[in-house]
Each structure stands twice: as C-alpha cells, then as structure tokens.
Amino acid sequence: MKNAQYSWLALPLLCSAALVEAANGWHGPEPFRLERFDGRQFDYNLESFLQRLSFTEQPISSGVPLWQQNGWYGTGGSSRGKEFYVHSLLQQKVRFDAPLFAGFRHKRSEDLDGWYDRALFGVGYQARTNWDLGVWGDVSGAKEEMDLQFEANRYFDDGSYLTAAVVLTDVFYNSKTYSDNRYERNPLTLYLAGAKQFVDQQLSAFININLPTEFNDATLGQLLQDEQYSAGISWQRSFQGERQLSVQGQGLYGKRRADSPLADSDADWQLTRRFAQLNLEWQQPWQQRPTALGLQLNRLTEYDSRFANATQSAESRREAFAYLRQDRSLNDNWRWRPTLYVGYGAVRSELRTNSDEPLKDNGWLAKISPNLLWQLSQSSGAYLLINPTVKLHNLQFGGGNIQVFVPF
Numbered sequence: 222m223k224n225a226q227y228s229w230l231a232l233p234l235l236c237s238a239a240l241v242e243a244a245n246g247w248h249g250p251e252p253f254r255l256e257r258f259d260g261r262q263f264d265y266n267l268e269s270f271l272q273r274l275s276f277t278e279q280p281i282s283s284g285v286p287l288w289q290q291n292g293w294y295g296t297g298g299s300s301r302g303k304e305f306y307v308h309s310l311l312q313q314k315v316r317f318d319a320p321l322f323a324g325f326r327h328k329r330s331e332d333l334d335g336w337y338d339r340a341l342f343g344v345g346y347q348a349r350t351n352w353d354l355g356v357w358g359d360v361s362g363a364k365e366e367m368d369l370q371f372e373a374n375r376y377f378d379d380g381s382y383l384t385a386a387v388v389l390t391d392v393f394y395n396s397k398t399y400s401d402n403r404y405e406r407n408p409l410t411l412y413l414a415g416a417k418q419f420v421d422q423q424l425s426a427f428i429n430i431n432l433p434t435e436f437n438d439a440t441l442g443q444l445l446q447d448e449q450y451s452a453g454i455s456w457q458r459s460f461q462g463e464r465q466l467s468v469q470g471q472g473l474y475g476k477r478r479a480d481s482p483l484a485d486s487d488a489d490w491q492l493t494r495r496f497a498q499l500n501l502e503w504q505q506p507w508q509q510r511p512t513a514l515g516l517q518l519n520r521l522t523e524y525d526s527r528f529a530n531a532t533q534s535a536e537s538r539r540e541a542f543a544y545l546r547q548d549r550s551l552n553d554n555w556r557w558r559p560t561l562y563v564g565y566g567a568v569r570s571e572l573r574t575n576s577d578e579p580l581k582d583n584g585w586l587a588k589i590s591p592n593l594l595w596q597l598s599q600s601s602g603a604y605l606l607i608n609p610t611v612k613l614h615n616l617q618f619g620g621g622n623i624q625v626f627v628p629f
Contacts, residue, residue, distance in 0.1 A: 246427040246451055246471075248287050248310060248328065250412035252368060252388040253431045254337060257477065258445050262335040263304055264573050267566050267582040268612070270519055270540055272300045275562055275590045275610055276308075276622045281455065281467045281500050281515075286382050286414070287312065287326075288353075288374050291629040298608070298622030306331070313629055314343075322347045326357070333473070333496060333521070341370065351376050364397040380418035387411060401439035408434040408447075422458040431475075442481060443489060449475035464505040472497045491526040511548040516541070517564075528571045540566040542586075553599075558592040587613035590622075601628045 276298040287310065295309035307329055314324035326341040345355025352375040359368035372386040388410035395403045409432045416425035431449040438445055453471030460466070477492040502515035523536035542564030549557045567583035590610045597603040604626050610619035 246412065246414065246429040246453055247455075249326075249384075249414075250370065250386045250388050250410050251332070251429050251431075251451065252370075252390045252410040253408035253434055253447060253449070254334065255391065255436065256337070257334045257447060258436075258479070260335075261333070261574060263301075264575055264580070265536075265538070265568065265570060266301070266580065267568050267584065268586060269300065270538070271542060271562060271564060271566070271586050271588060272298070272620060273306055274517060274542055274544075275560070275588050275619065276300075276306055276608070276624075278606075278624055278626075281457075281469045281502055286374065286376075286384055286416075288314075288372070288384060289376065289382075293625065293627045293629070296622065296624040298610075299620035307336075316347060320347055320349075321345070322353065322355070324355070324357075333494065343370075343372075345372075365394045366391060367393055377418075380423070381416055383413075383415040385413050403437050403439075404435065405437050405444070406433060406435035408432075421460070422456065424454075424456050426452070426454040428452045441479075444480045444482070446478040446480070447476070449473065462505065463511075465503070467500070467502045467504075469500045470498065491524075491531060493524040493531070495522045496520070507547065513544075513546045515544045515546070517544075518542075525572055534569070535571045537569045538566065539568075540564060554596050556594040556596065558594060560590040560592060562586070562588040562590070585614060588619050589613060590619075597627075603627045 276296050278294070278296065291313050293309070293311040295307070295311075297305060297307045297309075300306040308331070309327070309329040311327040312324065314322050316322050322343075322345055324341075324343045324345075326339070326343070328339045330337065339359055341357040341359050343355045343357035345353055347353040352373070355372045355374075357370040357372060359366075359370070361367060369389045369392050370386055371388075372384070375383045390408040390410065391404065392407075395407075411430040411432070412427070414425070414427035416423055429451045431447065433446065433448040436445040436447075437443075451471065451473040453469065455467070455469040457465065457467045473494065473496040475492075475494045477490075477494075479490040481489045497518075497520045499518040500515065502513055504511065504513045506512065517540075519538060519540040519542075521536060521538040522534050524531040524533075525535035528535040542562055544560055544562045546558060546560040549559075551557055564586050565584070566586060568580065569582075570580040573580065588610055590608050593607045595605045595607070597605060604624075606622075606624035608622035608624065610622060611617075612619040
C-alpha cells in the first residue's frame with residue numbers, strides 16, 4: 222500500500238493524464254474525424270508542449286481503465302494569448318436490478334489535428350462487475366454525423382483487464398446526407414487495450430487503428446484519403462520504501478491525401494505524420510514528502526506536399542523536458558505541490574495557420590508550477606487545483622491553470 226499522502230491523489234480518473242494529445246488511446250478509442258482534412262486550427266510555438274505538460278496532473282497514465290470509473294476530471298489553461306487548452310473526461314454508468322447498464326461519456330480534448338468533442342450514450346449487458354458488452358452512440362442532430370461504438374470489457378480480480386472496441390464513424394452518412402458527398406470506403410476504427418497486474422508491477426498497452434478511409438468531396442471535386450495508427454505501452458514497478466518507477470512510450474503514424482480526378486498522377490495534397498513520446502518517472506519520499514523526478518521526450522515530424530514537395534519536413538519538433546515535483550501538506554484540506562520544469566526544444570514550422578511567416582526557434586525553457594490543491598472531500602478525494610504558472614526563461618506569466626476532480 223502507498224503512503225496515505227499518495228492515496229487520494231492516485232484515484233483512477235485523476236490518473237487519466239492529459240499528455241500531448243497525439244496518441245491518446247489510454248482513454249479509449251480515437252476514431253477518424255472528417256475534420257482532420259481541415260488541418261490544425263492552431264499553430265504550435267516553442268513553448269506549446271511545455272505548456273501542456275505543466276497543465277497535466279500526471280504525465281504517465283495509470284493502467285486503470287476508463288470504463289471502470291464514474292466521475293469527472295478536467296484541466297484547462299491558457300496555452301497562448303488567444304488559445305485555451307482543455308482536456309476533460311466525464312463518465313457516469315448506472316446499473317439496474319437486471320444485468321443491464323446505461324451510461325454517458327463526454328470527452329473534450331485536442332490532438333495533433335486540433336480540438337474535438339465526443340459525447341457517447343450507451344446501454345449494454347453487465348455480468349456482475351467482471352465484464353460487460355455495450356453499444357455506445359455519439360449522437361448529434363445531423364444523422365449523417367452519428368457514430369456507433371461496440372465495446373467489450375473484461376476485468377480480473379488481480380486488477381488486470383482487457384477491452385476491445387469497434388467504432389463506425391459517420392455510420393449513416395451516405396444515406397442521410399443532403400449533399401452529393403459520400404464515403405467510398407467507410408471509416409472504421411479498431412481498438413484493443415489491456416493491462417496485466419503482477420505482485421509489484423503492472424504492464425499495460427493499447428493499439429488504435431483507423432483503417433484506410435476514402436471520402437468523395439463532390440463540392441471540391443476531390444477524393445480524400447486517410448489512415449492512422451497509434452500504440453502505447455506502459456510499465457510501472459513498485460519497490461520498498463514507497464518508491465516507484467514508471468516508463469511509458471507511445472507513437473503515431475498517419476497519412477492524409479487529396480486527389481483530383483483531373484490530376485495526372487501526383488496527389489493534389491499529401492501529409493505524412495510521425496510522432497513519438499517517451500515518459501519516465503521515479504517516485505520516492507524525500508524528507509518524508511512524496512517526491513517525483515521525471516523526463517519527457519517528444520519527436521514530431523510532418524511532411525506536407527505544400528512545402529518543398531514533401532522532400533523536407535514542414536513541421537519538426539525535438540524536445541526534452543525534465544521536472545521535479547514534491548507534495549507538501551499545508552493543513553487538513555490544502556496541499557502544495559510545487560513542480561519545476563527545465564528543458565530544451567528545437568522547432569521548425571513552415572506552414573502556419575494564423576501567420577504567413579514560418580517559425581524556426583530553439584532554446585532552453587524553464588517553468589514553475591505552484592499547484593495549490595484544495596481537497597473538497599476527504600471521503601471521495603474530490604479536489605480543486607489552482608496553478609498560476611510562471612515561465613522562468615523569460616520571467617513572464619506562464620498561463621493560469623485550473624484542474625478539477627469529482628468522483629460520482
């Protein structure tokens with residue numbers, strides 16, 4: 222068992238970390254979105270990934286599956302002067318006297334393609350608490366935009382679990398749209414995740430596959446194609462003396478293409494994306510206070526045919542961030558968890574959404590996050606975290622951040 226100072230901070234939903242939302246399969250399936258073809262709605266700068274890291278409760282996700290949790294975790298903060306970072310997860314499942322359940326899930330977040338929302342209503346069969354079979358729908362007023370998600374979950378007594386899902390995106394699009402647009406190859410997402418619990422360690426992983434999709438945009442006269450694959454693996458090991466080592470890696474590969482029937486052979490537009498992230502964290506008490514030392518490495522490369530005919534990368538990021546965090550009790554309801562971030566980044570962005578000027582920047586970055594935490598309930602672990610951050614490399618305000626955890 223962990224120290225009592227850790228216990229309520231390690232509640233399951235809280236551990237659904239924000240991360241850089243690139244391969245976010247730790248929180249369930251990440252299906253295809255038609256909006257991917259519109260491109261990112263915002264631009265990255267040198268500080269973008271550090272900002273998101275400092276607004277994250279825990280950089281390494283736990284192996285506790287989302288479908289076992291009822292509650293709401295949300296984090297929001299000013300990532301730039303005109304942009305706001307939000308990552309929110311909410312779920313409520315209700316069991317009945319019969320072996321049935323009904324539920325609602327909502328997720329608002331971002332990934333490398335931009336901001337997005339998912340709102341799922343579900344029903345299904347649940348045998349005790351060990352396994353369930355469900356059908357979830359992302360329902361909207363336009364029938365052409367409805368998704369169906371079929372899901373199976375199995376939970377084991379030792380804490381291990383397996384979950385599998387199939388997502389049919391825009392499942393009624395061709396028969397319900399008012400336009401002449403149509404899917405030539407319907408979007409299909411396959412998802413598999415699991416964790417194996419050992420005596421003093423846990424191994425967890427996920428894989429998310431967006432199979433090749435083809436969309437005929439009659440308005441633009443283009444055939445749009447998309448496919449994307451992401452996976453992650455995490456290992457956590459506990460040692461004597463309240464010490465723990467966590468290692469987590471994830472990666473993503475995606476391709477996007479737009480062809481015009483009038484073109485000879487080359488694509489009108491093509492994008493290839495590769496992303497990799499590695500997180501390591503060591504936890505142990507220091508002067509009887511929970512302390513953590515962590516490292517995050519990011520690597521993003523995008524080849525876009527609009528720049529140098531895709532012979533050179535249009536977007537490139539190479540980053541390394543280290544952080545030191547300590548948890549201090551102020552009284553029965555307030556805690557202080559100061560965190561120091563130090564790192565180096567080298568970024569280049571040739572195609573900007575909100576600027577005609579390319580970005581080429583590199584340098585050392587540092588940031589302090591005070592993290593004042595108000596425990597709203599001793600029994601449930603509900604809390605509110607206030608985090609007015611400061612950028613040390615230029616002595617400027619680093620953006621305000623609020624985090625909320627409310628179990629149901």
